[in-house]
Amino acid sequence: MATFVHLTPAAHTARVRRVGLKAAGRGEWRGVFLFPVLPSYTLTHQWLRELSRRPGPRRLVAVHVRLPDDEPVAVGRYSDHQPPRVTAAEAVRRVAGAADPRGWEVFLPRSVDRGEVRHVRPVRQVNGWRYRPGAHGTPPCLCFGCRDRGGYGARRLRERRPHPLDGPPPAPRVLLARVEAAEARGDTAALRDALHWYGMRRRGPLARLAPLARHADPAVRIALVEAMAHWSTPGVDSLLSELEHDPDPRVRQAVDDWRVR
Known part of the structure; x- marks a missing residue:
């Protein structure tokens, strides 16, 4: 046995x-x-x-x-x-x-x-390792997948050692200004970048960003799905349901990927 x-x-x-x-x-x-x-x-x-x-x-x-x-x-x-x-x-x-x-x-x-x-x-409550074996004494990884969201001192740590790709994100008013400037220039790359940073937040201005669900570039619509899918903002589910019927199969797949998470 x-x-x-x-x-x-x-x-x-x-x-x-x-x-x-x-x-x-x-x-x-x-x-x-x-x-x-x-x-x-x-x-x-x-x-x-x-x-x-x-x-x-x-x-x-x-x-x-x-x-x-x-x-x-x-x-x-x-x-x-x-x-x-x-x-x-x-x-x-x-x-x-x-x-x-x-x-x-x-x-x-x-x-x-x-x-x-x-x-x-x-059992003794102070036994074992945290985060991963051998983590003690090594700088923590602050990427979106590894960081301890909501943990003690997590916000101060992200502000002191910002990750080049995963934040902390700019202030909401800064991101909204970037979205408006990108729309005015027709710069889809800058628009996707702003949506990426919105994805680092728990809530977002859904009413302002919802028109992007009908943007001509499917890559922008995919970025919108990835940014808002985990938001707690009311109305996210209904917008995702709308995008489930998007004419581009890649957009529909992005919605399906978030539905099963």
Whole structure:
């Protein structure tokens, strides 16, 4: 039997003891993430500080799970897009034998039954790494995909070390002036650039930018979709629904790509 640990909020302790661990996620990645129980306490619970950064309860507990040696799982580093499918025993062997097990994880593509839960134990809340293994002491990446939006000191950090492509974006009035100037000149490249910066914001002047949904250049309409799709501004969904019927297939594909995110 192979033994793993799963970290979950302490508030879920009673439910875990009653029904086990429910699968989460969607599609082929619906299941439970685990990590082998290693001789090192620090490595076994290395994911704690990173998981506690997520919204919701921050105090976590360790759920010890025992699986058959031949249980099918996937194992690899968190950055692996297609981790290999192996048995539970082989996953333990690979993680234990890795030169640096930090950042490894095991994925079980199903729920964990109550009978497979062996213990639910408290764990030290200051254990593990944050952001990525070895991140301490290295300057953080401030691109749109990596930065910690809403985190402590995030805004000051972006202002002190602005990213050349991903901000912080110019003030709304500056961007609106750029849009108007680009429209007056017929400069579609400048118009797409201004929409790119609008995409860095949570809201935008939808009423002013909505006419761009009928711009002659499909690239501008695509840039509009990518800029506004995640806005919380009222009216975004209806404008996206309109662009779902755009005559250009690339625009329709851009809307579809955002719908499934």
